[in-house]
Amino acid sequence: xxxxxxxxxxxxxxxxxxxxxxxxxxxxxxxxxxxxxxxxxxxxxxxxxxxxxxxxxxxxxxxxxxxxx
Numbered sequence: 001x002x003x004x005x006x007x008x009x010x011x012x013x014x015x016x017x018x019x020x021x022x023x024x025x026x027x028x029x030x031x032x033x034x035x036x037x038x039x040x041x042x043x044x045x046x047x048x049x050x051x052x053x054x055x056x057x058x059x060x061x062x063x064x065x066x067x068x069x
Contacts, residue, residue, distance in 0.1 A: 019039055025039060027039040
């Protein structure tokens with residue numbers, strides 16, 4: 001399954017990254033790169049828990065970060 005990461009800069013300058021396909025997977029960072037890394041790590045933890053609980057099929061997981069124009 002392919003998961004995407006969406007990023008946005010907050011008014012206070014922090015970055016937030018979210019994986020829309022995994023409810024609750026959101027992370028902040030002081031840079032966009034930090035926020036993405038934190039969201040990827042959280043997404044992997046959530047998927048590992050789902051696989052252990054047999055709620056998600058074990059298989060290839062791809063996280064896609066859209067490129068900026």
